[in-house]
Amino acid sequence: MSTFQIDFGERRKTRVVGIDLGTTNSLIAHMDLTHPTIVEDAQGRKIVPSIVSLDESGGLVAGETAREMLITHPEQTVYSVKRLMGRGLADVRDELKLFPFRVDENSESLIRLKLGERTFTAPEISAAVLRQLKENAEIALGEQVTQAVITVPAYFNDAQRQATKDAGRLAGLEVLRLVNEPTAASLAYGLDKRKDGVIAVYDLGGGTFDISILRLHDGIFEVLATNGDTHLGGDDIDNLLLKVALEDITTEWSDDLSTDSEGVQRLRRAVIKAKEELSYVARATIELHYKSKSYQRVLDRVVFDRLIGPIIERTLEPCRASLKDAGMMPEQIDEVVMVGGSTRIPLVRAAVERLFKSKPHTELNPDEVVALGAAVQAGILAGDVEDKLLLDVTPLSLGIETMGGVVSKLIHRNSTIPASATESFTTAVDGQRNVLIHVLQGERELVKDNRSLARFDLKDIDPLPAGLARIEVRFLIDANGILQVAARDARTGKEHSVEVKPSYGLTDDQVEAMIRESFDKAEQDMRERQVREARVDADHILAATEKAKRNPAWRELSAEECAAVDNAIRDIQNIYHSGDHDLIRQKIEALNQVTMKLAETMMNTAVRGALRGTKID
């Protein structure tokens, strides 16, 4: 079919990029012939801080600009928003105490953050970071970027994945695949060069922790088990040090700095600097000079290690659990790969080495390895990389609510995805038309201890005596780790409509509306700019004409010609405020036409004058 061929031809040309949308930092990469390469911005920077700020014009800015605004305009700037993706208010109560998130009162079903006077959902804020990355890539590659692979923590649940996908859509990106961060990293490491083996990827980032155990076999990366904690990362270390420093300052200055958001942000930066230094030197100083006061505290690695020990310890339990799920002993792990900025900390490396009894790989930059892997996965999807294939798993079990608030598991955690399960449902009452299915994710027995994903409403069931209807529902977790549900009437075989009510996050309609709104806004912005530009041009020509009328050449025109010019000037003045840039341009053109003769005459006069001035006679 010709339409397919055309479609195919066009699609081949478009490039797929790989994006690491991190808690602290984000990067974008692409496949450069055979190797993944990180995109640099105009200043040669690879890292885009995942910080977003509301600028004066009411638009969102991300990256370095926002990082500066975090100090100058802390009230309209936000960071670590990944911690809120796909979450409800109850999930993040603890985070709210530690992070300067200003949550709008209207956040019951969906968290909205206040930036200055406006409110935004987490996907909208993440979309601003994605837009910045997209723009950097478009400038660097000199072409439009519309398709992407975005990485997510392996332990992200359905709602968190969906929220990430929504952010991509809001940024104008077609998200071809969500890929788990540790698995992406393993693709970048080129570990497949050794034909067979079992590896562990330990990924401690800014806000999330993942551990994945993989079997490598001839280019196939098969995930055996994954585990993690989506609320554990370098942020926690920062907050701990910040708390210590704030207490110090309260004593030393007899002044509570914690209520001064600019002061806190400056101190936070100082704390992070000291933390990063401690990965390379034995002692560092937390230093703050603020409002003519000074604070200094020397921190040596021994004290630092003692402080952060409990946080690092929290990563080891998921490691043991994933080993158990993979049916492996630590000795059976051939290689351990370190990913995420926090794995630069010597204590982390020591803890991992002790657990897995082998020295972890740290050759690749732990900040870049996930984005590089995302680019490789993008290459796989584009058909450019053919020797590698990733077989990933779902991190959490999927189940449905049954009698007595108990969960019946349908798809177990660590099942290779895509994975599916089919379950039969019937009615309990004569003539019942609806069946509501409550889907949950998690490992616990009771509904209340698991994560509610969504409620699916099977509607328009044929009215039958109780128990006679049979609706077969197929639960399918796709390659992105996102649930799809389809229902079929087992008697008639006809497809059944399913209405989805997600428990957290945006509905499809909301995302659509946001895209439309931003699209409308973009159109409106465009229109306004065109009108402004047309008015500037009108100003120029009106001024030039007024000036020309004082030229002797004006008197050489006929009365009709003069009237035509005056009419044209009046026409422009009349529609100047109309807001119709096309009309303004049309009238500018008309004035151009009727002043042609005047311009010619002026030119001739000028030439004559010039000739006179050169005294050729």
Next chain:
Amino acid sequence: MPSPSKDYFEFFGLQRRLVVDAEVLQRRFYELSRQWHPDRFGRRPVEEQNEALEATSVLNDGYRTLRDPMKRAMYVLAQEGFPIGEQRSKNVPPELLEEVFELNMMLEEIRSGDESQRHELESAGKHFLEMRAEIDGHLEGLFQRYDAAAPESESAKQALQEIRNALNKRRYIENLVRDVDRALNAELKPEQREL
């Protein structure tokens, strides 16, 4: 590309046997993944992408079923008309009645804080593990008997019947092992981490 079969054995190109060579199964799984995984269809029309998604989900479900001898046996039982229904801790196999009674007493005491039973419980747990191993050995023999019998024959049906009984008993013991494990590790509370 022809649509793959929904029958796991056919999809993997294997004969319907209860004893399966794990290496062959894994090799087929990787080959078929290379062929059908949605990542291979990134540039294909939507219909083909959907077909790949569908096929891979059957492939993965099939691999999970066939590589585990117990799940594999249950799959064959269901196909051959010997389904194992939902069975919870009721229907105690008669030969286990006495032991289950004693176990419940011990569990009760441990739960109420009486640690003196810990040692007894540990040896009970070990005993159940031995029983499970014994059943596994018995099942292995039954699997071979089924594989050797002509399809649909009386002796094949006989073997399936015995496999069903053995599997039911095994599942019951599995639950006992789990109960003992939980009671012994109560203070560790596995999988209680918040999501």
